[in-house]
Amino acid sequence: MSNTEQSDYWNNDGGNRWVADNQELDTLLAPFKKLVIDRLELSSGETVIDIGCGAGDLSLDLAERVGATGSVIGVDISHPLIDLAKSRAESQQQTHFVTTDASSWLPENPADAIASRFGVMFFDDPTSAFRNISAATKPKGRLSFACWQSLSENEWLAGPVAAIIAKLQKMPPPTDPNAPGPFAFADKDRVKNILTEAGWHNIEITPWRDQLAIPGDNVEKAAEFVSRNGPARKLAELLEADPAIVDGIVREVLASKINDQGTVDLGGAAWIVSATKD
Numbered sequence: 001m002s003n004t005e006q007s008d009y010w011n012n013d014g015g016n017r018w019v020a021d022n023q024e025l026d027t028l029l030a031p032f033k034k035l036v037i038d039r040l041e042l043s044s045g046e047t048v049i050d051i052g053c054g055a056g057d058l059s060l061d062l063a064e065r066v067g068a069t070g071s072v073i074g075v076d077i078s079h080p081l082i083d084l085a086k087s088r089a090e091s092q093q094q095t096h097f098v099t100t101d102a103s104s105w106l107p108e109n110p111a112d113a114i115a116s117r118f119g120v121m122f123f124d125d126p127t128s129a130f131r132n133i134s135a136a137t138k139p140k141g142r143l144s145f146a147c148w149q150s151l152s153e154n155e156w157l158a159g160p161v162a163a164i165i166a167k168l169q170k171m172p173p174p175t176d177p178n179a180p181g182p183f184a185f186a187d188k189d190r191v192k193n194i195l196t197e198a199g200w201h202n203i204e205i206t207p208w209r210d211q212l213a214i215p216g217d218n219v220e221k222a223a224e225f226v227s228r229n230g231p232a233r234k235l236a237e238l239l240e241a242d243p244a245i246v247d248g249i250v251r252e253v254l255a256s257k258i259n260d261q262g263t264v265d266l267g268g269a270a271w272i273v274s275a276t277k278d
């Protein structure tokens, strides 16, 4: 399996943008750390692998849960993100990072648990990847991850997309909903089948639906964040539209959702998935 396209993306534009917006992204995604970690019921001294760990925000919290006698290995395909993760974890002896493709890498010793915050939807062959992740886990090991529900369930991204299409009166070409990318695990039956085929058991998929606090202390900053990190710019390219016009549409949508504090909250929807190995 290659994962070449995703590797290119996360080692160039995608990874560099995530590094630049790291603090804002960690703030946006903060609620998912506890949701993922609680499902693992970790004890001190255990070993955990964080798949697609990015800049290591979840890894740092996992390391606190397992303590100095435990161990966390953050695994990510992106050099710029792993470089940032390493610099953030300098004071944690129990935290290590590896730049590699998680779909084929194996640790020296299998782990007690596997965690991921939005890092498992990018594999070309997800069943084979989760079989490999199972091989990286001890018998009776636990798995827990967060992944997005569909774009249309995520108002924080779908709202701007719908407004762009409506204003420009152009439709983007259809895409494969299961293609590697943020929404590849939107179909929970597909996720269940992938995990079952890969040998995981006791699969539980729980919906999470709430308001996400869009980073930015005013509407301009929030709109810039959504433009940079959502599908708007890609859509501008596909529709051959002026990025400045598209950014203006995103701003209008967010301005209509401003709260009493002058910031913006928009609906998000994810799945919290857990499973065990026999």
Ligand SMILES: C[S@@+](CC[C@H](N)C(=O)[O-])C[C@H]1O[C@@H](n2cnc3c(N)ncnc32)[C@H](O)[C@@H]1O
Binding pocket: 003, 006, 007, 010, 015, 025, 029, 051, 052, 053, 054, 055, 056, 057, 058, 075, 076, 077, 078, 081, 100, 101, 102, 103, 116, 117, 118, 119, 120, 122, 123
């Ligand atoms: C949406 S980001 C999430 C990052 C991090 N988990 C977080 O919550 O901040 C997805 C991450 O998955 C990583 N990734 C994509 N494909 C991968 C693969 N085959 N093996 C390891 N990491 C991968 C990317 O480099 C990126 O850091």
